[in-house]
Amino acid sequence: xxxxxxxxxxxxxxxxxxxxxxxxxxxxxxxxxxxxxxxxxxxxxxxxxxxxxxxxxxxxxxxxxxxxxxxxxxxxxxxxxxxxxxxxxxxxxxxxxxxxxxxxxxxxxxxxxxxxxxxxxxxxxxxxxxxxxxxxxxxxxxxxxxxxxxxxxxxxxxxxxxxxxxxxxxxxxxxxxxxxxxxxxxxxxxxxxxxxxxxxxxxxxxxxxxxxxxxxxxxxxxxxxxxxxxxxxxxxxxxxxxxxxxxxxxxxxxxxxxxxxxxxxxxxxxxxxxxxxxxxxxxxxxxxxxxxxxxxxxxxxxxxxxxxxxxxxxxxxxxxxxxxxxxxxxxxxxxxxxxxxxxxxxxxxxxxxxxxxxxxxxxxxxxxxxxxxxxxxxxxxxxxxxxxxxxxxxxxxxxxxxxxxxxxxxxxxxxxxxxxxxxxxxxxxxxxxxxxxxxxxxxxxxxxxxxxxxxxxxxxxxxxxxxx
Numbered sequence: 001x002x003x004x005x006x007x008x009x010x011x012x013x014x015x016x017x018x019x020x021x022x023x024x025x026x027x028x029x030x031x032x033x034x035x036x037x038x039x040x041x042x043x044x045x046x047x048x049x050x051x052x053x054x055x056x057x058x059x060x061x062x063x064x065x066x067x068x069x070x071x072x073x074x075x076x077x078x079x080x081x082x083x084x085x086x087x088x089x090x091x092x093x094x095x096x097x098x099x100x101x102x103x104x105x106x107x108x109x110x111x112x113x114x115x116x117x118x119x120x121x122x123x124x125x126x127x128x129x130x131x132x133x134x135x136x137x138x139x140x141x142x143x144x145x146x147x148x149x150x151x152x153x154x155x156x157x158x159x160x161x162x163x164x165x166x167x168x169x170x171x172x173x174x175x176x177x178x179x180x181x182x183x184x185x186x187x188x189x190x191x192x193x194x195x196x197x198x199x200x201x202x203x204x205x206x207x208x209x210x211x212x213x214x215x216x217x218x219x220x221x222x223x224x225x226x227x228x229x230x231x232x233x234x235x236x237x238x239x240x241x242x243x244x245x246x247x248x249x250x251x252x253x254x255x256x257x258x259x260x261x262x263x264x265x266x267x268x269x270x271x272x273x274x275x276x277x278x279x280x281x282x283x284x285x286x287x288x289x290x291x292x293x294x295x296x297x298x299x300x301x302x303x304x305x306x307x308x309x310x311x312x313x314x315x316x317x318x319x320x321x322x323x324x325x326x327x328x329x330x331x332x333x334x335x336x337x338x339x340x341x342x343x344x345x346x347x348x349x350x351x352x353x354x355x356x357x358x359x360x361x362x363x364x365x366x367x368x369x370x371x372x373x374x375x376x377x378x379x380x381x382x383x384x385x386x387x388x389x390x391x392x393x394x395x396x397x398x399x400x401x402x403x404x405x406x407x408x409x410x411x412x413x414x415x416x417x418x419x420x421x422x423x424x425x426x427x428x429x430x431x432x433x434x435x436x437x438x439x440x441x442x443x444x445x446x447x448x449x450x451x452x453x454x455x456x457x458x459x460x461x462x463x464x465x466x467x468x
Contacts, residue, residue: 002228002246003181006133007174009246010160013129015121015438018251023438024407025254026124026131029091031434032259032410033103036090037083038452039340039417041067045197046082049204053079063111064446067421067454073111077162077211081107081204087340088200088322089417092266093135093257094373097142099266099299100150102257104203105130108158108211112165113442120437120445123165128251130161135253141239147188148238151206155184158210166214178223179213180206181234192309195319259399259410262338264328267300270376270394271325275332278392284384286334286356291383294325295365297372304328305362313358318343326360327353329380340417376400407435421453 018026040046050065053075061069063076066083070076081104084090090103109130113123134157143152159180163173190202217223228234235241262272271294294305302308304325312324321327321343330353331342341347368377375395382390396402398409405413411431418427430448433440 001174001225003174003178003225004170005246006156006160006177007163007170009249010129010164010173011170013125013164013251015125018124018128019255022128022252022254023124025257026127027434027437028405028407028410029103029254029257029259030106030127030437031414031431033084033090033106034430034434034449035410035414035417036087037066037080037107038421039089040083040086041421041452041454043083043086045201046079046086049079049082049201062115064114064450066449067452068450073115074208074211074215076111077108078204078208079107080110081207082201083107085203086200087263087417088265089260089263089340091257091259093138093253094266094376095135095138095142096373098138098144098150098153099303100134100138100154101203102131102134102157102254104154104207105134105158105161107204108207109161109165110442110446112162112211112214114446116166118165118442120440120442123442124437125251126161126164128254129164130157131254131257132249132251133157133160135256136244136249140242140244141234143238144188146238149186149188149190149202151184151186151190151203152238154203154206155180155210158207159213162211162214163217166218168214168218172217174225175221175223176210176214176217178225178227179216179221180210181227182224183213184209185238191303191323194310195317195323197319199319199323256401258401259405261397261399261405262328262332263322263340263342264338265304265323265325267297267376268304268325268328269399270397271296271300271329271378271380272332272338273397274378274380274392274394275329276336278380278382278390279333279336281392282390284382284390286330286352288384288386289333289356289359289382290385292329292360293381293383294329294360294362295379296325296362296368297377298364298366298369299372300325300378301362301364305364307364312362315348315354315357318348321348324357325362326357329360330356371395375402418452422451426451
């Protein structure tokens, strides 16, 4: 059975199997994701989840909530994963037919790893397992064009990573993966048409479900052993036949994932960088623009450009804005940056950006589609009212695997996102702990994350206590 081969891979994986580069990149992605989590702590959907947890707490308080408090592991997985995901500023992996965000698994593995008090090496191994499984399933078993969301493959990854962090045996791990894979097959409508809060909460829900599946398996609940290849299983019902030799898989796929430079959907990154560079080079203003033409690869066109997944010139919410190439490129031109502040309601509703985004036309270009995902190609042509036009062509951006971000750059991104909610001392302690994680326990890290300040809801005395 495939699920047992996968469980053997999970059980046999060892920290010593990780290359020095893989360890480095896992730490970079952990710090990057903690920054996006802390920066999202006052996001309305995240606060709604926190309110729900507080209202229905119950259970043993075993796992830390970023920003203070504890709850059960699966609820901590839900909340902390929502923090990592809400800003849409965490890492990505590009396969030919699928795009995913493997750092979505971090919240679950933190919750499970704190529960069992694992050391940093075991956390990094568990995280590498989740990255490998989600990325390889995205390579070999894409589901987007069949109407399913990328969280579908994530269900196998999160259950596997959590099982390893909880110390489950092979049979328990197989059951956890089987339960999660059978139960958590999500529809792609999550990211098409009028976008809702669910866009940012779909994977946190998968994190909750995958963690819950592992906890059930730990207590003896079994799952369908033929979840992959069986009658009406994953292959038969959704993915089609595929093969991955788990006995010969390594833990290096994290080195092919990419980090966002801008707070924007991943396929927009080279376009945003290109627009900012073009404006700096030619010094034109939005008021001078008659039209902006963007030629881009087909995946970007369909997901954020107005192709198969809906009109992207109707932008009313944060969720719609960060999945509209028209909006994001307009923000880059008007503001010279695309960060969380570009998604505040008053910025989204402003007349200047609503007018400019209507002037952006996005079309797919076959040559660029053929080069994706090895490149992220785009050509931007800005037509001005005076008849002049300015062009730029890009093949990647800073953060793509051809131009990876280094530790210092990601640290600066972390500081920028975390600064409103942390003291300098706390930020330094988090950065240093992540950088030297193999010599720390996960509880040491989660103890620091508990000190993050929820500004709108923390009293002055509590703030002083959190800073100490």
